[in-house]
Amino acid sequence: MKQKIALLGFGTVGQGICEILLNKKEYLKEKYNYEFEFVAVADFAFGSVYNPNGLNIPAMLEEAKAKKKFTRDLTTLDNVSLITKCNADVVCELTYTDLDTGGPAIEHCKAALESKKHIVTSNKGPAALRYPEMKALADKKGVKFMIEGTVVAGTPIINLVEGPLAGCEISKIRGILNGTTNYMLSEMEKGMGYDEVLKVAQDLGYAEANPAGDVEGYDARGKVTILANIVMGASMKINEVPCRGITKITSEDIQKAKDTNARWKLIGTVENKDGEITGSVSPEMIDLSHPLAGVMGATNALTFTTDLLGDVTIVGPGAGRIETGFSILTDLLQIHNSSCNCK
Numbered sequence: 191m192k193q194k195i196a197l198l199g200f201g202t203v204g205q206g207i208c209e210i211l212l213n214k215k216e217y218l219k220e221k222y223n224y225e226f227e228f229v230a231v232a233d234f235a236f237g238s239v240y241n242p243n244g245l246n247i248p249a250m251l252e253e254a255k256a257k258k259k260f261t262r263d264l265t266t267l268d269n270v271s272l273i274t275k276c277n278a279d280v281v282c283e284l285t286y287t288d289l290d291t292g293g294p295a296i297e298h299c300k301a302a303l304e305s306k307k308h309i310v311t312s313n314k315g316p317a318a319l320r321y322p323e324m325k326a327l328a329d330k331k332g333v334k335f336m337i338e339g340t341v342v343a344g345t346p347i348i349n350l351v352e353g354p355l356a357g358c359e360i361s362k363i364r365g366i367l368n369g370t371t372n373y374m375l376s377e378m379e380k381g382m383g384y385d386e387v388l389k390v391a392q393d394l395g396y397a398e399a400n401p402a403g404d405v406e407g408y409d410a411r412g413k414v415t416i417l418a419n420i421v422m423g424a425s426m427k428i429n430e431v432p433c434r435g436i437t438k439i440t441s442e443d444i445q446k447a448k449d450t451n452a453r454w455k456l457i458g459t460v461e462n463k464d465g466e467i468t469g470s471v472s473p474e475m476i477d478l479s480h481p482l483a484g485v486m487g488a489t490n491a492l493t494f495t496t497d498l499l500g501d502v503t504i505v506g507p508g509a510g511r512i513e514t515g516f517s518i519l520t521d522l523l524q525i526h527n528s529s530c531n532c533k
């Protein structure tokens with residue numbers, strides 16, 4: 191049976207997952223017996239559309255690329271009514287992240303879960319601010335609350351911890367958690383100016399809707415909070431995490447680091463010391479001989495310190511249209527695999 195999908199948000203990630211699913215349609219059918227239909231899309235810029243029998247996504251992608259509003263299957267339903275009334279099995283919450291209030295994504299997630307629809311999201315708001323509540327509601331309704339895309343785009347972090355690393359106790363997680371700032375620091379080292387490189391990061395789809403979230407460290411702080419609460423079982427509040435971004439790092443600082451065989455990186459840390467779990471985000475000067483120093487561009491890297499394996503490091507893309515789109519694909523496939531007799 192086709193998985194019916196509703197998308198909240200048709201920006202970088204929303205368009206990314208559409209492109210992936212359209213391009214890999216045959217492969218996904220052949221390899222996983224996975225078929226899909228997009229039935230609803232709501233976006234504040236392009237409008238809201240609903241067709242229980244399936245939308246014309248290629249035409250909508252063209253309209254979005256031309257910065258035109260949607261023209262077919264228009265609906266006047268507000269987002270929460272659309273989520274509740276549509277015939278989707280899965281709602282992908284891909285609207286902009288608001289780490290102060292979590293809105294409107296929290297309302298979207300609650301409406302979906304209440305009406306027994308799975309949630310797949312790359313939005314850090316609900317995961318960083320309300321994970322226990324969302325997970326409990328999903329469990330109660332017999333559906334899933336899937337958040338792989340909230341930490342390091344499609345590079346598997348949540349799935350790694352819940353799957354292959356299950357059984358290991360993790361005492362520390364440390365690494366580069368924000369693609370935009372790592373890209374900026376890499377390019378600034380080559381001589382590009384701060385404002386210029388931030389604009390490029392936005393054009394490449396790395397930065398948050400409000401890039402202050404990246405450069406002030408708030409995006410990394412959201413991820414630290416998610417990791418602390420989900421991986422280490424903490425009850426950490428986002429505002430309890432000390433956080434400093436890269437806004438005060440100047441070209442002179444970068445040159446000084448270079449002169450001492452070092453490099454600036456924005457480092458996020460979560461640590462469990464005798465049951466006390468703490469988190470932090472701050473720029474650190476890393477010696478060039480350290481593995482994290484070689485991680486450049488929008489690439490992220492995280493080292494998990496475990497009891498059974500010692501250190502396990504994963505390196506991969508931390509941002510981007512297709513890279514984050516993939517996080518949605520992997521969660522959609524997990525939902526499909528858990529509810530069918532697949533190949």
Ligand code: HSE
Binds near residue numbers: 396510
């Ligand atoms: N703006 C984020 C980053 C996107 O640059 O890492 C992924 O969360």
